[in-house]
Amino acid sequence: MKKNILVICAIIIFASSVFSQTAEEKKPPKKSGPDGTILFQPVRQGDKFMKIGASLGIPLFNTSAQKFAIKPNIYPGGTINVSFGYYVLNGFSLGTTLSFQFYPTLAKNLYFAVPISFDMLYTFATGKWRFPLGMGIGGAFQSYNGNGGKYFGMYFRPEAGFYYQYSPSWSFGGEMAWQVFPQWYKPKKYNRIGNFLSISFAARYHF
Numbered sequence: 001m002k003k004n005i006l007v008i009c010a011i012i013i014f015a016s017s018v019f020s021q022t023a024e025e026k027k028p029p030k031k032s033g034p035d036g037t038i039l040f041q042p043v044r045q046g047d048k049f050m051k052i053g054a055s056l057g058i059p060l061f062n063t064s065a066q067k068f069a070i071k072p073n074i075y076p077g078g079t080i081n082v083s084f085g086y087y088v089l090n091g092f093s094l095g096t097t098l099s100f101q102f103y104p105t106l107a108k109n110l111y112f113a114v115p116i117s118f119d120m121l122y123t124f125a126t127g128k129w130r131f132p133l134g135m136g137i138g139g140a141f142q143s144y145n146g147n148g149g150k151y152f153g154m155y156f157r158p159e160a161g162f163y164y165q166y167s168p169s170w171s172f173g174g175e176m177a178w179q180v181f182p183q184w185y186k187p188k189k190y191n192r193i194g195n196f197l198s199i200s201f202a203a204r205y206h207f
Contacts, residue, residue: 043087043090043091043123043125043130044087044090045087045088045089045090046087047086047087047206047207048084048085048086048087048206048207049084049085049093049204049205049206049207050082050083050084050204050205050207051081051082051083051084051085051202051203051204051205052080052081052082052083052202052203053080053081053083053174053175053200053201053202053203054078054079054080054081054200054201054202055078055079055080055081055099055101055198055199055200055201056076056077056078056079056198056199056200057076057077057078057079057101057103057179057196057197057198058076058196058197058198058199059072059074059075059076059077059103059194059195059196060072060195060196060197061195062192062193062194062195063192063193063195064191064192064193065188065189065191066189070192072194073105073106073107074103074104074105074106074111075103075104075105075106076103077101077102077103077104077111078101078102079099079100079101079102079198079200080099080100081097081098081099081200081202082097082098082099083095083096083097083098083119084096085119085121091122091123091124091125092120092121092122092123093119093120093121093122093123093132094118094119094120094121095118095119095121096116096117096118096119096138097115097116097117097119097136097157098114098115098116099113099114099115099116100112100114101113101114101115105144109144109145110144110145111142111143111144112142112143112144112145113140113141113142113181114140114141114142115138115139115140115141115155115157115179115181116138116139116140116155117136117137117138117155117157118136118137118138119134119135119136120134120135120136121133121134122134128164128165128166129162129163129164129165130162130163130164130165130171130173131160131161131162131163132159132160132161132163132175133159133160133161134158134159135156135157135158135159136155136156136157136158136159136177137154137155137156137157138154138155139152139153139154139155140152140153140154140155140181142181142183151183153181153182153183153184154182155179155180155181156179156180157177157178157179157180157198158177158178159175159176159177159178159198160175160176160177161173161174161175161176161200161202162174162175163202163204168206169205169206169207170203170204170205170206171203171204171206172202172203172204173201173202173204174199174200174201174202175198175199175200175202176197176198176199176200177197177198177200178195178196178197178198179194179195179196179197179198180193180194180195180196181193181194181195181196182194
């Protein structure tokens with residue numbers, strides 16, 4: 001588990017450096033106003049951002065072949081999120097997110113999840129407000145310390161957010177996401193899909 005997390009972090013760092021080098025080569029010049037001052041465009045092609053945030057994760061229900069909505073036996077938990085994004089077009093960005101999530105259970109154990117996703121976002125802008133809307137798709141390492149169970153599976157995260165552009169370098173806001181954790185087994189009767197609501201508060205650094 002620890003080795004897998006280290007590998008994921010290394011991949012994110014490498015991808016960030018590649019994006020950074022590419023941006024310096026292809027980034028279009030900033031527009032200037034009549035007086036020669038630079039006009040900041042926060043969602044223009046070639047821009048990048050790093051995001052760090054904390055979330056409240058709320059277990060909603062599990063879905064199985066026998067029943068659509070099953071009450072989960074876990075309490076709300078916490079999440080730390082780190083993301084990187086690169087605007088390949090004005091307003092449209094690609095990136096990646098790494099999260100560390102934990103949830104206490106009714107049996108006084110802990111359920112852990114470490115999802116990593118490839119993100120696609122489109123950011124609507126009005127004034128100093130930014131409204132990103134998109135989807136994250138990837139995989140998640142999951143473990144339960146009650147019985148030592150471990151699982152790796154798909155991960156989906158449709159999300160919507162809002163940010164206030166405090167300065168050319170910083171924006172602050174939050175996001176709401178629907179997290180989906182499928183668990184599929186050969187005996188299909190054990191298949192289930194976990195559904196979580198995530199409410200995040202985050203800061204983004206633009207460069």
